[in-house]
Amino acid sequence: MARLFTFLRQALTHLRRSPLLAGAALLTIGVVFLLLSVFGLLGYNLALLAESVGQNLQASVFFSDTASEAEREAVREILRRSPLVAGFEELTPAQAMARFRSRLGPDQAILEGLGEDWLPASLEIRLTAAGRDPAEMERLAQALRLPGVEDVQHGQAWLEQFDRFLRAARLGALAVGLLVLLAALVIVSNTIRLAVYDRQDEIVILKLVGASDAFVKVPFYLEGLLLGSLGSLLGVALAWLLSAVVQLEPGWLLPEGLGALALEPRNLPWEGWVALLCGGPALGVIGTRLSLGRHLRV
Structure with a gap:
């Protein structure tokens, strides 16, 4: 446990050394998970809308x-x-x-x-x-x-057209989601890469005095984990607030004509929010792994 706290202090110290880079990575991940959350909310509500339309057909x-x-x-x-x-x-x-x-x-x-x-x-x-x-x-x-x-x-012909629209919207959201995830991976990977270059001399000294590979790598993984966790928390929190506002005042965002569908905006189930929050740490760890595999030689 003491060693874990040591690694955590090292990771926080390294992030403070490059506040602009760490801040840019944090904001990028936050925006990514804000977009992913919005896509998730839209997809969930479109699915509910399709179910409602089908039931009333x-x-x-x-x-x-x-x-x-x-x-x-x-x-x-x-x-x-x-x-x-x-x-x-x-x-x-x-x-x-x-x-x-x-x-x-x-x-x-x-x-x-x-x-x-x-x-x-x-x-x-x-x-x-x-x-x-x-x-x-x-x-x-x-x-x-x-x-x-x-x-x-x-209304089957109309329903089939609506279903085709939903499939196209899901594919479009998936494509955009993959692109923004890739962008976040690149940002995290570059952040860790610059941290590796900045501490190259320190890494050499650690290896000379007998430090294990894990001792050298764990702080980098913790950096990626922290960036991913905080970024996803930021993005998901903003999306949750946006969803709460839309549920209170749906007319603020939704066209008046949608009222005829008799469907109020719904929030994601808690499992969806948890999955999004867990995606941040996973993204940070994967980005770190990609960077260390290419740029760190221990």
């Missing part, structure tokens, strides 16, 4: 004006029997228009002059989890295209 059956009651009952019977359907609601033209007006809110004036029967009678279908599968949804839609049915609509 519905299908609609629109009847033609000439559809008979027997034809409508045939459609209802398919829905009652289907394991893909959680339930359905039948809307008359007047009910459909009233719902449309309520969804438009202050913009419903654009419907002035349209009759109450402007929209067709329809069935609003709530789907089970299995029913939200693209192939199953399409099979159900085909089965519902019976005489008397004018159209069957479902």
Whole structure:
């Protein structure tokens, strides 16, 4: 334990010798983990948004004006029997228009002059989890295209586009995250490299008096560990504060239109924050290892 404290004092002393370099490394790592935390928050909330959209996905059956009651009952019977359907609601033209007006809110004036029967009678279908599968949804839609049915609509095409957007966003965030991690590794590695050059004479003397390789290397590893730990703590703390502010005042950051999605910004689970905090020390140790492997000969 005493030796560990000795190594720690050496590491702190070496960092104080180069405050500008150590400060630059610390700030760089902090920015890196701030960005990684923000990417994590965005990815987590986008995943929640995708889940919410999928759960609220519905299908609609629109009847033609000439559809008979027997034809409508045939459609209802398919829905009652289907394991893909959680339930359905039948809307008359007047009910459909009233719902449309309520969804438009202050913009419903654009419907002035349209009759109450402007929209067709329809069935609003709530789907089970299995029913939200693209192939199953399409099979159900085909089965519902019976005489008397004018159209069957479902949001699967839109959902697939949204899913493609999410995948592209995740890949983009991953690419940027890898780039900033690489930048942080380079900064840590260069910090340790300059520390090695600065103490080259000291290292030679230590080896001459019989110091082990571990005795020489451990202070460098502690420097990298300290830089990584403090940098990740700084970045994660800033991201946590930003997340807390956004949750208190989502309108400060989120466009007004997102309110229609009925999804409030959520914070990362504690496991996510812990993983980010643990990434800092790991980054510091890896950067130190890369630097020592290339520049320190003991």
